[in-house]
Amino acid sequence: MRQMNAPVDLPDRLIPTRPNDAACDIAIIGSGFSGLAMGIRLKQAGVDDFLIFEKAGSVGGTWRDNHYPGCACDVQSHLYSFSFAPNPSWSRMFSPQPEIRRYLEHSAETFGLSSHLRFGHELKQAVWDASAGVWRLEMADGRRVRARILVSGMGGLSRPAIPDIPGLDTFAGTTFHSQQWRHDYPLAGKRVAVIGTGASAIQFVPQIAPQVDRLDLYQRTPPWVMPKPDRDVSALERWMFRQFPFTQWLVRAGLYWMLEMRVMGFVMHPKLMKAVEQMARRHLAREVRDPELRAKLTPDYTIGCKRVLMSNDYYGALTRANVDVVTTGIDHVEPDALVMRDGSRRPADCIILGTGFRATDPLPRGVIIGRDGRDVLDAWRDGAEAYLGTTVSGFPNLFLIMGPNTGLGHSSMVFMIESQVRYVLDALQQMRQERVQAVDVRPSIQDGFNRGIQQKLNHTIWSAGGCASWYMDPRSGKNTTLWPGFTWQFWRATQTFRMADYERWPMREQGVAPLPEQAETARA
Structure with missing residues (x-):
């Protein structure tokens, strides 16, 4: 293993230490689904030395920031929620934004995250300090924090895309x-x-x-627009979910497997999407009688490409x-x-x-600086990539939730988030057991993983459907956004943290304390 205490050259942009700097073992950025899931699971695992830094004044992430008229989810509520925090009181099959925001606020309160939340803390820069084996964070208002572990829950759909229109x-x-x-x-x-x-x-x-x-x-x-199978959830259904929780679990399981079947068309057999396209055409024909307008609204690419x-x-x-x-x-x-x-x-x-977000360019330059003073955007010059969408070579102890190629075109992102959170928990558990201060995914492991991902993506509807979409990185032409497979395959791939995939440094005798023993609930 490399020696953490060996002399190194620090980057010029290293944030200097001040006597009143705050410190924690784990710093989590963002309080949307990703940040809250990470915090809740840490609490359940008996880990208390963590802070959640949020730029705004309340939790919610994208469901706080997006509040336009009609804002709602396009994944069914019973699946678009934490597996460990079912809500039997959803009012509709597809929840509106205010209800999802209330759910996240309730989750933060129920699981005791209040003392860990730090509002009004917008991350300006995070720099890896190799000599100390910690991340040094500077907030927009000048406050500074050092942490051994940095978890990004900032998400990929947070920076608005502003069109370049003259004038x-x-x-x-x-x-x-x-x-x-x-x-x-x-x-x-x-x-x-x-x-x-x-x-x-x-x-x-x-x-x-x-x-x-x-x-x-x-x-x-x-x-391409499909009918939305939305409806009110009846009072009887809500009563049943409260009295017999397993019934809501059955609904969730049914929705999960129904949506998983979409992968057959998106990834495995794109020609199957032609049948789905006929359904969309019938919906358009029923709703728009004017042939001229209908022609304007008819896409010239295969459904699913966007x-x-x-x-x-x-x-x-x-x-x-x-x-x-x-x-x-x-x-x-x-x-x-x-x-x-x-x-x-x-x-x-x-x-x-209504121009969406910068999904392939989620961070501005200068925010995350890794080993040898390298900006993460330079590491992603040919398109963002990570190992299992979670770790990036050259950025020790940095874990991304909803990182590159973890997006979905068919199911709930909350499932992917929980899979990554479990992976991070297993990493922290193994680091504690083996007294490892820092881990950094090996370049060969990351490269091999992403070659496999891109090979699979080349045969999907997103590549073969005849469109140009925000899924694709404009510089490299690679799909850096979506996961090319079933979500259970991602769950299986992230089930165990493989220490052999990582370079690692031994725990220092001084500095940030190691993690306490984690409860078995972390593996549930």
């Missing part, structure tokens, strides 16, 4: 991204331009269309007399209008950006 910054009206919805701005009677037709837009467009005077929906590529969306009211909203779907393409923006490539001019009072 957008000169618009004299109101402009905002769907994630920063302006509830204080009255839309009634306004001429509204919505740019983008992704997962957010199909939810908020039906909500605002009846309010506005005019809504121009600027569409670059139409999405994210499949679900809605029962999106198409109906586009048939309203005050709504126009614009496909000409935006040339530039003027102070009071959007100018099309054909020279036509469309006045607007407000521009709403």
Whole structure:
């Protein structure tokens, strides 16, 4: 093993130690599903020396930050929740945003995370200090923390994607991204331009269309939209889930295996998606009678290549007399209008950006600095990659939750999050038992894993479906977002932390204390 106390050259950007710096063994960044799951499982394992740093003033992550009208989940509530914290009181099959946010707040309180949460702590930079075997963190307000373990629960869909449209910054009206919805701005009677037709837009467009005077929906590529099998959860069902918890477990299990079958079309046999496409075409034909509008809304790629969306009211909203779907393409923006490539001019009072997130570029430069002063973005110059989506070579003791190639096109991300959390817990357990201060995945292990991932992805619908999507890294053309298989395969791959896959350094006699014995609940 390498000697942790051997002399090393520290990076110039190393955050210096100050006498009043805070310290913890484990620093968790973010308090969405990922950060809370990590914290709860640590508590259940008997580990108390951890802090959860949150930039905002409350927990919730994406379900706190996204609060646009109509915001809801597109995975059934009974599956889109922690396996260890079932909620028998979901009001709908697909929960709306306020209900999911309340669920996360309740989970944090129920499992006793209050004393571990640090609100108003936005991470500015985390630097690996090789001489001490710790991460040194600096927050946006100057506060500093040192921690042996750094767990990122920041997620991949947190940085809004702002389109590069000439003149957008000169618009004299109101402009905002769907994630920063302006509830204080009255839309009634306004001429509204919505740019983008992704997962957010199909939810908020039906909500605002009846309010506005005019809504121009600027569409670059139409999405495939399926009916959403949503409904109220009856009072009888909620009573049954409370009185007989195993019934909710059965519903969850049924949903899980039903959604797993989608992998057959997405990954194993993409030609099967043609049958699903016919269902989407029938939905479009039923909802949109006008052949000209229907032609605009019909994609020219195989369903599944881009994210499949679900809605029962999106198409109906586009048939309203005050709504126009614009496909000409935006040339530039003027102070009071959007100018099309054909020279036509469309006045607007407000521009709403439904343009999604920077999924393949989730971090700004300078936030995470690893061994030898290397920025994680330099390690990802050819596209983000990690071992099991969790560890990155050259960044010791850094664990990513929802890292590269852990995204899903068919099921619940909470399942993937819990799988990664269990992997991290096993890593910490083995590090304690073997008195290891730090681990760093071997480059050959990471490279071999990602070669296998990319080989599988080359034959999926996301590569063969004839589209360009946000799943793909624009620099390398690689799919750095999605997991190419069943979620149970990921669960199995992350079941045990293999110490042999990692370089490791022995525990120091001084410094951050080793972890206490972990309870068997961590392996449940």
